[in-house]
Structures are given as structure tokens and as C-alpha cells.
Amino acid sequence: MRKGRVTLKDIAVKLNLSPSTVSRALNDHPAIGDSTKKAVKRLAEVLDYQPNPMALGLLQKKSHTIGVIVPEITSHFFSAIITGIQDVVGPTQYNIMICISNESFEEEVTLVKKLSRMRVDGILVSPASGTKSFEHFQNLQKNEIPVVVFDRDCPGLDSDKVLVDDYSGAYQAVEYLIHSGCKKIAHLGGPLNLSTTKHRMQGYLDALEKNNMPIRKEYIQHVQGFSHNDGLKPAKKLLNQTDVPDAIFAINDNIATSAMHIAKKNGLRIPEDISIVGFDDEPHSTYFSPSLSTVWQPVYSMGMLSARILLKRLKDNNVAKNFREEIFKPELVVRASSK
Amino acid sequence: MRKGRVTLKDIAVKLNLSPSTVSRALNDHPAIGDSTKKAVKRLAEVLDYQPNPMALGLLQKKSHTIGVIVPEITSHFFSAIITGIQDVVGPTQYNIMICISNESFEEEVTLVKKLSRMRVDGILVSPASGTKSFEHFQNLQKNEIPVVVFDRDCPGLDSDKVLVDDYSGAYQAVEYLIHSGCKKIAHLGGPLNLSTTKHRMQGYLDALEKNNMPIRKEYIQHVQGFSHNDGLKPAKKLLNQTDVPDAIFAINDNIATSAMHIAKKNGLRIPEDISIVGFDDEPHSTYFSPSLSTVWQPVYSMGMLSARILLKRLKDNNVAKNFREEIFKPELVVRASSK
DNA sequence: TTGTAAGCGTTATCAA
DNA sequence: TTGATAACGCTTACAA
Numbered sequence: 264m265r266k267g268r269v270t271l272k273d274i275a276v277k278l279n280l281s282p283s284t285v286s287r288a289l290n291d292h293p294a295i296g297d298s299t300k301k302a303v304k305r306l307a308e309v310l311d312y313q314p315n316p317m318a319l320g321l322l323q324k325k326s327h328t329i330g331v332i333v334p335e336i337t338s339h340f341f342s343a344i345i346t347g348i349q350d351v352v353g354p355t356q357y358n359i360m361i362c363i364s365n366e367s368f369e370e371e372v373t374l375v376k377k378l379s380r381m382r383v384d385g386i387l388v389s390p391a392s393g394t395k396s397f398e399h400f401q402n403l404q405k406n407e408i409p410v411v412v413f414d415r416d417c418p419g420l421d422s423d424k425v426l427v428d429d430y431s432g433a434y435q436a437v438e439y440l441i442h443s444g445c446k447k448i449a450h451l452g453g454p455l456n457l458s459t460t461k462h463r464m465q466g467y468l469d470a471l472e473k474n475n476m477p478i479r480k481e482y483i484q485h486v487q488g489f490s491h492n493d494g495l496k497p498a499k500k501l502l503n504q505t506d507v508p509d510a511i512f513a514i515n516d517n518i519a520t521s522a523m524h525i526a527k528k529n530g531l532r533i534p535e536d537i538s539i540v541g542f543d544d545e546p547h548s549t550y551f552s553p554s555l556s557t558v559w560q561p562v563y564s565m566g567m568l569s570a571r572i573l574l575k576r577l578k579d580n581n582v583a584k585n586f587r588e589e590i591f592k593p594e595l596v597v598r599a600s601s602k
Numbered sequence: 603m604r605k606g607r608v609t610l611k612d613i614a615v616k617l618n619l620s621p622s623t624v625s626r627a628l629n630d631h632p633a634i635g636d637s638t639k640k641a642v643k644r645l646a647e648v649l650d651y652q653p654n655p656m657a658l659g660l661l662q663k664k665s666h667t668i669g670v671i672v673p674e675i676t677s678h679f680f681s682a683i684i685t686g687i688q689d690v691v692g693p694t695q696y697n698i699m700i701c702i703s704n705e706s707f708e709e710e711v712t713l714v715k716k717l718s719r720m721r722v723d724g725i726l727v728s729p730a731s732g733t734k735s736f737e738h739f740q741n742l743q744k745n746e747i748p749v750v751v752f753d754r755d756c757p758g759l760d761s762d763k764v765l766v767d768d769y770s771g772a773y774q775a776v777e778y779l780i781h782s783g784c785k786k787i788a789h790l791g792g793p794l795n796l797s798t799t800k801h802r803m804q805g806y807l808d809a810l811e812k813n814n815m816p817i818r819k820e821y822i823q824h825v826q827g828f829s830h831n832d833g834l835k836p837a838k839k840l841l842n843q844t845d846v847p848d849a850i851f852a853i854n855d856n857i858a859t860s861a862m863h864i865a866k867k868n869g870l871r872i873p874e875d876i877s878i879v880g881f882d883d884e885p886h887s888t889y890f891s892p893s894l895s896t897v898w899q900p901v902y903s904m905g906m907l908s909a910r911i912l913l914k915r916l917k918d919n920n921v922a923k924n925f926r927e928e929i930f931k932p933e934l935v936v937r938a939s940s941k
Numbered sequence: 942t943t944g945t946a947a948g949c950g951t952t953a954t955c956a957a
Numbered sequence: 958t959t960g961a962t963a964a965c966g967c968t969t970a971c972a973a
Contacts, residue, residue, distance in 0.1 A: 267663060268721075268745070270966060281944045286968060296942060313719040317665065318966035320656040321949045324606060337681045345675070349702065358720065361700045363688065380652040381697065382607075406607065491889055520889050527891070550830055550859050552866070552891050609950060620960045625952060635958060657950035660965045 269310045278302060289314075320382070328358045329573060330378035332388040334366045338489070338517075339545045340562055341389070344413065347566020348387060355574060357384070366488060368393035375399040378408075385409045385573045385581075390417055392454040392488070409576045413569040416458035423576065424588045425569040429459045432558040432593035433466025436512050436540045439595055441474045443602040445510035445538055449482035449501050451494060451522060453514035460485070460514060463542065467512055482508055486518055494521025502529055509537055510601070516541035516548045516557055523551065523600065538601035553599035560593045608649045617641055628653075659721070667697045668912060669717035671727040673705045677828070677856075678884045679901055680728070683752065686905020687726060694913060696723070705827060707732035714738040717747075724748045724912045724920075729756055731793040731827070748915045752908040755797035762915065763927045764908040768798045771897040771932035772805025775851050775879045778934055780813045782941040784849035784877055788821035788840050790833060790861060792853035799824075799853060802881065806851055821847055825857055833860025841868055848876055849940070855880035855887045855896055862890065862939065877940035892938035899932045 271282045271289075278285070280299065288295045288303035289312075306312075320326050331348060333341045345361060352359050360383065364371040371391045378386060379402070386403060388410060397420045400410050404422070413425040440448050450467045453460035464483075471478055481504060484497035494513070498521045501508060511526075513519035519541030523533060531537045533553050541548060541557040548555040572587055610621045610628075617624070619638065627634045627642035628651075645651075659665050670687060672680045684700060691698050699722065703710040710730045717725060718741070725742060727749060736759045739749050743761070752764040779787050789806045792799035803822075810817055820843060823836035833852070837860045840847060850865075852858035858880030862872060870876045872892055880887060880896040887894040911926055 271968095272966075282966085283945080283968075284943055286966095287943085290968085294942060299942085315660070315966050316720055317656045317659040318949085319968085321654070321660055321951090321965090322967055322969095324949075326656065335681075336675045336684070337678055339676055342674075342676045342681075346702070358699065358716070360697065363685070377697070381655055491886065517886075520886070524889055547830065547856075547859070547886060550863055551889075607950095610952095611950075621950085622952075622961080623959055625950095626959085629952085633958060638958085654950050657965085658952080660949090660967090661951055661953090663965075 268315070269312045270315070271312075274303060274306050274310065274312060277306060324382070325384055326382045327356055328360050328381065328383045329570075330360045330362060330374075330381075330383040330386040330388075332362045332364055332371060332374055332378075332386065332390075334364050334389060334391050335489075336361070336363055338515075338543065340414075340515075340543050340560070343562040344389075344566035344569075347563040347568075348570040349566075351567045351570035351574070357574070357577075364391040366391045366393060368395070372399045375403060379403055379406060383408060385411070385577055387411050387413060387569050387573055389414045392457050395456050407581060409573060409581045411569050411573045411576075413565055414459070418458060421586055423569075423572045423586045425565050425572065425591070426588070427459075427560050427565070427591045427593055429462035429593070430466040430469075432542065432560070432595070433463035433512065434470045435466075435593075435595040436542070436556075436558055437467050437470035438474065439597065440510045440512065440538055440540060440601065441470065441476065443538065445602075446476075447479075447482065447506065447508045448476070448510040448512060449484070449508035451497055451501065451511060451513040451518050452483060452485040453489065453518075454487060455485055463514060486514065489515055489517055491517050491521050491524075494518035495525065498522045498525040502526060502531070507531070507537070511537065511539050513539065513541050515543045516545040516555060519548075519555055519557070519600075520551060523555075533600050534602045540595075540601055544596055549598065551600075556598045556601040557596050558593045559596050561591045565591055607654070608651045609654070610651075613642060613645050613649065613651060617645060663721070664723055665721045666695055667699050667720065667722045668909075669713075669720075669722040669725040669727075670698055670700045671703055671710060671713055671717075671725065671729075672700070673703050673728060673730050674828075675700070675702055677854075677882070679753075679854075679882050679899070682901040683728075683905035683908075686902040686907075687909040688905075690906045690909035690913070696913070696916075703730040705730045705732060707734070711738045714742060718742055718745060722747060724750070724916055726750050726752060726908050726912055728753045731796050734795050746920060748912060748920045750908050750912045750915075752904055753798070757797060760925060762908075762911045762925050764904050764911065764930070765927070766798075766899050766904070766930045766932055768801035768932070769805040769808075771881065771899070771934070772802035772851065773809045774805075774932075774934040775881070775895075775897055776806050776809035777813065778936070779849045779851065779877055779879065779940065780809065780815065782877065784941075785815075786818075786821065786845065786847045787815070787849040787851060788823075788847035790836055790840065790850055790852040790857050791822060791824040792828065792857075793826060794824055802853060820845075825853065828854055828856055830856050830860050830863075833857035834864065837861045837864040841865060841870070846870070846876070850876065850878050852878065852880050854882045855884040855894060858887075858894055858896070858939075859890060862894075872939050873941045879934075879940055883935055888937065890939075895937045895940040896935050897932045898935050900930045904930055
């Protein structure tokens with residue numbers, strides 16, 4: 264009695280009832296008398312009864328837990344998505360297990376296995392930049408664990424998806440640079456196999472082409488990761504050539520700051536000599552000098568929608584086989600780092 | 603058979619064994635024959651058997667889950683701590699459930715209840731800035747859930763603690779400002795009831811006093827939250843008075859950037875007219891212009907140690923009643939925002 | 942309106 | 958060396 268938590272049985276004994284009656288009373292079963300219901304609920308309250316989720320889970324073959332796999336949490340981008348997810352899932356019966364893959368395919372696979380072993384009811388995932396194959400996600404689906412992919416697409420994977428029109432965001436940014444008079448627009452692209460990298464790159468290329476601007480290979484560099492340091496070397500390559508670009512469209516805000524750093528170091532004035540545009544609209548980007556022009560994405564909404572789609576699927580017992588694909592529109596935000 | 607996951611029983615049936623034998627074989631019980639062990643393990647491998655953690659949890663009254671409560675995850679500070687925790691806990695049998703209180707006492711209480719209901723085996727927590735009472739943590743302890751507090755102290759709460767010598771960090775920073783010739787050193791403090799706020803403030807006050815500098819009330823302002831925007835108003839109050847400070851020691855890097863922002867706007871040169879020092883050493887602080895002087899904290903180590911202490915306690919069945927209190931030393935990092 | 946009993950998947954105890 | 962059984966806490970037919 265002193266040991267361990269209060270159980271249904273404890274309440275049953277104290278009230279001279281059977282555990283099943285207590286269970287039904289707490290679950291507002293119609294066949295239970297009002298007086299017993301009240302008595303049970305009162306005692307449960309007093310004893311601070313908390314149903315054991317493991318017993319429930321075992322019985323219902325559900326963990327009531329949703330796994331969330333993100334590449335990292337330091338950026339506002341992913342942490343805002345997580346906030347969106349939490350705000351939707353929080354009020355429900357589900358718990359969230361946040362896992363960080365550190366942009367590593369291997370860690371992602373490990374996490375997926377772990378979550379699968381845990382019997383999570385569903386998974387929200389934005390794949391690592393190193394992720395090229397999606398077997399691990401398909402294994403989840405084989406185990407009837409629904410997967411919702413967000414932000415970074417997994418081409419070929421049949422699942423619900425909540426994405427951003429990266430192509431449009433990039434196109435907007437580059438077309439704006441063109442219209443502002445830039446003639447030599449460079450691109451600092453992301454890790455090569457990411458869908459976001461590809462789509463933004465395509466937006467960049469198409470914007471140039473549609474505006475009859477030449478595509479110059481030496482104006483395209485790719486970073487290996489998304490942190491400031493990852494951008495320094497590629498930015499140097501871009502800015503240390505004889506025919507210096509007069510604009511850089513960067514894969515994200517961090518990399519844009521790498522470009523700003525190198526540009527300043529090389530004595531270039533921003534935006535007079537070179538315009539710089541990022542992607543993501545990280546909060547602190549506003550406070551750099553000059554403040555960074557960038558492409559905003561509806562991150563919070565993405566998180567919420569991803570969670571809602573998963574919850575709906577769980578509610579419907581994962582029967583619907585028609586997967587949803589939702590695509591959000593990003594928006595260019597012009598600040599002081601561009602003309 | 604087709605439905606649901608592979609269980610011990612499935613394996614047992616296929617091999618004409620009893621479930622208990624299979625269980626023992628998988629757990630390398632000495633009394634099981636080598637040949638059966640091999641057969642069982644092989645089949646388990648083939649069938650991709652994954653033990654059901656809920657069954658185990660029910661039996662052992664353990665969830666094998668550790669709850670982590672942090673006020674936010676956007677700062678490098680907390681996300682690095684989380685990384686430290688993950689790196690220690692990841693290789694063990696335990697899972698981590700990361701929860702974000704959004705600096706709100708109410709949300710923190712809700713999270714604690716949720717984790718308690720979940721039967722987490724232990725909790726690592728850094729309290730919200732709104733948290734003044736610690737009953738919710740004491741309730742956990744009553745339920746024999748060990749609590750390790752990190753970074754932000756809970757005065758009066760008996761538990762393991764992993765803290766930083768904020769006093770020393772602040773003292774170092776302010777004394778350095780004094781030695782560099784600043785005469786009018788202001789402080790942008792944090793939310794009032796946080797231990798970190800108090801200790802850094804005391805370090806600031808003592809450094810002034812020990813160096814025979816006057817303490818001027820009008821040079822002390824407090825922010826309500828830790829984001830850039832929270833710092834703008836207090837920074838204005840500090841910098842829009844007639845006798846403008848020639849140095850600001852800010853509670854963290856975000857707030858320091860608020861001060862930088864207002865200082866620049868007011869036409870002050872940094873560091874010629876005013877020195878600014880932050881706290882936390884956020885990675886992007888290096889890339890502001892001028893790069894920010896700040897106080898570094900061993901965040902990753904803090905996360906690792908907190909996790910290790912909790913794991914140790916779990917291993918020892920939470921018997922030891924002598925709580926550990928570990929205090930890390932922070933270090934001043936001088937960059938370009940100060941003389 | 943309430944109680945009984947079975948079962949979810951696993952391990953530990955006892956017996957064989 | 959292995960098997961049968963009970964137990965963990967809960968829900969749900971089925972019975973009363």
C-alpha cells in the first residue's frame with residue numbers, strides 16, 4: 264500500500280468495489296450509478312490516482328507517444344516547428360518524443376529503430392542532410408507506424424508530406440535581386456542531396472534563365488552543413504575570384520552571415536557592392552548589420568499542420584491510403600542587406 | 603500472427619519452446635543451452651523481434667524514460683545542454699523525453715504532472731523564469747522520482763544540482779570592464795527571481811564595490827525575458843538618460859545585442875564610446891559587428907554531468923540521500939565589443 | 942448496476 | 958536444461 268503508486272485496485276478495495284467498476288466509473292461508463300461514480304472520482308482525486316500508461320499501452324497496443332525526428336534544434340526554424348507540433352499535440356492524450364539526428368543518416372536510422380522499438384504511434388520527421396535512402400521510414404510503415412515528412416522531402420517515399428515551395432522562395436529572391444539591378448548573382452547552395460537544396464537551386468537557375476541572365480558555374484558553391492562555419496570556405500571561393508559577384512543568394516541565414524563576414528573582410532560594402540539574401544528568417548538575422556534580407560517560411564503553421572495530419576491519421580486508425588501533400592508558400596522579406 | 607509485432611510467444615511456438623525459455627535465451631541466462639540460445643537468437647534476428655517496453659515497464663514499474671524540462675530550446679545554451687544529455691543517455695537503455703516550459707511556471711507544472719503520470723524514472727530540469735515555488739518538484743520526489751536541477755538553482759529544494767558559478771562569471775566580466783577604464787558600468791539584469799539573475803547581479807555589485815566604484819540605481823535595469831526584443835526597452839532606459847553609461851554588462855548575449863542595437867541607434871560607437879559584454883557565448887555572437895565579448899559556460903559538460911548524476915542515482919535505486927552539488931566555472935571571452 | 946475473468950508481453954519463482 | 962504459473966495495471970466481454 265505504501266509502496267508504489269495508487270492503482271485501480273487500491274481505490275476498489277477502499278470502496279468495496281471491483282476494479283472494473285472503478286475503471287468504468289472513471290471512464291464515465293453509462294451503466295455506472297451516479298453515486299458510485301461520484302464516490303470513485305472523489306477518492307481518485309484525493310489519492311491522486313494516475314492511470315498507468317504502460318498498462319494501458321500494453322492492453323491497447325499503443326504507446327500514446329509520437330516521435331519527432333529533426334536534424335537539429337538550434338535554429339529557430341526547427342524549434343518553431345517543434346513549438347507548432349507541441350501546441351497541437353499538447354492538449355491531446357499523446358506525448359511527444361523529440362529526437363535529434365544531428366544531420367546524420369546513421370543517427371537517424373538508430374533513432375527510427377529506437378522509436379519503432381518503443382512502439383510510438385506515429386512519427387513526424389524531417390530527414391537529415393545525409394539521408395539518401397528511405398528504407399528505415401518504409402520499415403516503420405510496414406509496422407503500421409504512420410510517417411509524416413515535413414520541410415525536407417523524401418522523394419519516392421509514399422507518406423503524408425508537409426513541405427514548402429522552396430522553388431518559389433528562391434525564384435522570388437533571385438528575381439528580386441535581378442530587378443534591383445544585380446548582374447552577377449551567385450548562389451551558396453546546401454548539401455547536395457536535400458530536396459530543399461535542389462528546389463532552391465532550381466528556382467535560382469530558372470529565375471536567371473527566365474530573365475536572360477547567364478548561368479555561371481563559378482558562381483555556384485555548396486556548403487556541407489548549415490552552420491556559419493560551414494559557409495566560410497564556400498563563401499571565400501565565391502568572393503575571392505577575379506570577377507566578384509554583386510549578389511549572393513544563400514541557402515539559409517547562417518550561410519548568408521558567412522557570406523557577409525567574408526564580404527566585409529574583403530572590403531565589400533553591403534548592399535552597395537554586394538547584395539546578400541538568406542533563407543529562413545531567423546530572428547537574429549534582423550539584428551545583424553546590415554539586417555539580412557531573407558525568405559520567410561510559415562514554420563509554426565508547418566509544425567501544427569504536420570501534427571494535425573498525423574493525429575487525424577491516428578484517429579482514423581491509419582486506414583486512409585491517400586496521402587496528403589501540403590505545400591506552404593514562403594515570402595521574401597527585404598531588409599538592408601540588399602538594394 | 604500477421605497482426606501486430608513479433609512476441610516472445612511467436613518465437614516460442616516456432617521453436618517448440620516455452621516463452622520463458624525464449625526470454626532467458628535472449629537475456630543470456632546461464633542455465634540455457636548454447637544450442638537453444640543460438641537458435642532463439644537467430645530466429646529473433648530473422649523475425650526482427652523487438653521486446654515490448656510497455657510489458658517490461660509494467661512488470662518492473664519503470665518506464666526507462668528520463669524527462670528533461672527546459673525553458674526553451676532556441677538558444678545554443680539549452681540545445682547544447684540537451685546534446686550533452688543525449689550523448690550520455692543515448693547509449694544506455696533509457697529514452698529521453700524533452701519538454702519545453704516556455705519559461706512559464708504553469709506549463710512547467712503541467713509538464714511535471716505529465717511526466718509523473720508517465721512514470722518517468724527521473725527528471726532533469728532547469729526551471730522556468732516564472733518558477734518561484736518548487737512543490738511540483740517535491741511531489742516528484744515524494745513519488746520517488748529523482749530530480750536533478752541544472753543551470754538555474756531552486757533554492758531550498760533538496761536535490762542533486764549542477765550549476766554554474768554565475769557570481770564569478772559576472773565578477774570577472776565587470777572587473778575586466780573596470781580595469782579597461784570604464785567608469786560608468788551599467789547592468790541589464792534578468793527576470794528577478796532567477797538564481798542566475800541574482801548571482802550575476804551580486805557579482806556585478808561586488809565587483810563595483812571592491813573596486814571602489816559607486817553603485818548607481820539608474821544603471822540597473824531588468825528584462826522580463828531573454829530574447830532580443832525583451833531587451834530593447836530596458837536598454838533604451840539605460841541609454842537614454844543624461845549621464846550615459848560607458849559600459850553595459852548584460853544578462854545574456856541576446857540582451858547584449860539589444861543594447862548594441864540601441865547604442866548604435868543612439869550614435870554611440872562600440873567599444874570606443876561604450877563597451878558591451880554578454881553572457882552565454884552563443885555561437886552567432888562572434889559574428890555580430892563588433893563581435894561580442896561574453897562569458898562562456900561549459901554547457902555541454904553540464905548536460906553530460908547532469909545526466910550522469912541522474913543515471914548513477916537510478917542505478918543505485920535512488921537510495922543515496924546525500925545530494926551532489928556540482929558547480930562549473932565560467933570564463934570571460936574578450937572580443938571586439940569591449941576595450 | 943456491478944462483478945468475474947481473460948488477456949496484453951514480459952520476467953521471476955518454483956517445479957520438473 | 959526447460960516448463961508452468963503468477964504477476965505487473967488496466968479494460969472489456971460476459972455473467973449475474
